[in-house]
Amino acid sequence: MLSAESAAVVRATLPVVGEALDTITTRFYETMFADRPELLDGLFNRGNQRSGEQRRALAGSIAGFAAALLEHPDERPDALLARIAHKHAAVGITEDQYVIVHKYLFGAIAEVLGDAVTPGVAAAWDEVYWLMAGALIAMEARIYAEAGARDGRTWRPWRVADRREETADVMSLVLAPVGDEPVQPALPGQYVSVRVRMPDGVRQLRQYTISGFGEGGQRRITVKRVRGEGAPDGEVSNLLHATARPGDELTLSAPFGDVALGDGDRPLVLASAGIGCTPITAMLQHLALTADRRRVLLLHADRSAAHHALRRDMEELADALPGADRVFWYEHGPGGRAGRIDLTGVDVPENAVAYLCGPLEFMRDARERLIGAGVAPRDLHYEVFGPDLWLPAA
Structure with missing residues (x-):
């Protein structure tokens, strides 16, 4: 998959790049959101940005993909890619956004590593990026097709049919589809994204596992109120706990997720x-x-x-x-x-x-x-x- 020339360069530079990835991804998100603040509206999770979890996950996925290419050059790390592809599909990532990410990610690499990024180094890591991006774009296209979606448009309104308090910090919402369009089937173990508008006007998405199924296409999500305990509280979970009531409408994506109960007879x-x-x-x-x-x-x-x-x-x-x-x-x-x-x-x-x-x-x-x-x-x-x-x- 990776050319022999690029593989040699990536193998030689992976320790340096890997060590700097946290700094690189920090700078990447800072510059991208400064230039493209609209990406925070309905696409990126502000909570994960503040906590650094998204930055660390991006760094880990890049390093993991590059290492997999070197260790198993004739195999594609589908387990890693499938997990990422389903997460991307759940928030509506589209092919053109990989071009945006490439621009700011490689700008951050050049800024952080400076003169160490020779044309040969840049070309080798560019090949890694587009191998990963190309595989994800193809996977996400198949996932969208299976969900009956085009260009990441998987959203539809659902009405809250019932609310059940499970514990002091957990509640369940039973949701019924609005409209006559057929409901995309969900596999046991999959999740949906819920898109809500926050008090400051910015839309935020969070994924919640489907915890149960009902008649007429109903499905249930169970939401834990995230208490920050020294960090900011979870803004979407707390909003849903405070405001979601029977009769309200929520916007949900189609179901996604690569971990679903398989058929068979094994224990x-x-x-x-x-x-x-x-x-x-x-x-x-x-x-x-x-x-x-x-x-x-x-x-x-x-x-x-x-x-x-x-x-x-x-x-x-x-x-x-x-x-x-x-x-x-x-x-x-x-x-x-x-x-x-x-x-x-x-x-x-x-x-x-x-x-x-x-x-x-x-x-x-x-x-x-x-x-x-x-x-x-x-x-x-x-x-x-x-x-x-x-x-x-x-």
Whole structure:
């Protein structure tokens, strides 16, 4: 994929470029938003910009892609690319925006690295960028086509049919489609983007997993109120908690996401922590609705039973499956096993496929424990809320 001449240059310069990527991506976003402030309206997440998560995710994806090209020159890192492509499709990224990103990214590289960016170095990294961009553009075109969308236009209005308070900081919204256009099917585990206008007039997008399905194309999202705890509160989650009521309309994208429950007859391990229960609950509902008879091991960890959103749904759905067992862990109070996830005494089925969702610390720990219990690394699938800071090292 990468020419031999460029591969030699990238291999020689990757340590220097990699070390400077955080500074490069910081400068990239600063200059791009200074010149193109409209990109912050309905495209980029201001919260992730402030926290630096988007910058670190971009740096990690570039370094990860370049390293993959060098380590496996005849293979394309589709796992990395698919995750990014679905995130891009969920916010409506279009082909022309890759040209904008290229302009400001390479301007930042030249500014940060200075004379080290010779014409040969610039040409080699330019080849890396367009190999990555070209692969993403092609993937995103297929994803848009499957969603029945053109040019990133996947949006439609939905009406809030019901609101349910799950915990003190988590609520669910049941949404019904507005209009007669057919509803794009969603797979269990996928997410949608919700687009809202903030009090300052700027539109912001956030992704929320579909946590349940209903009649007439209804779908449910479950939203955790993000409390900053020293940082700014989550602006979209807090706005939805404060204002979303039955009868209101919200703008949603088509469903996206590359981590969805697969068909088959192999045993399943569904492991979650905190608000990571949302895709797992959707998977459980699908298994119950299809009368699936697979062996299912449901694992969930939380601060306490009172903090466990969708607990009733998870219990009822798991109990409806003839081959399901469930184990809950709580750090505080009764209702489950004490402490954090620990597979001691847990019968993990052989030849299982596992789906994980939760904080990165939990998923790293759960992944290690499940591999130790015999689950093959290739059979571990995970979903990350927000920019994927795990993938390059996973």
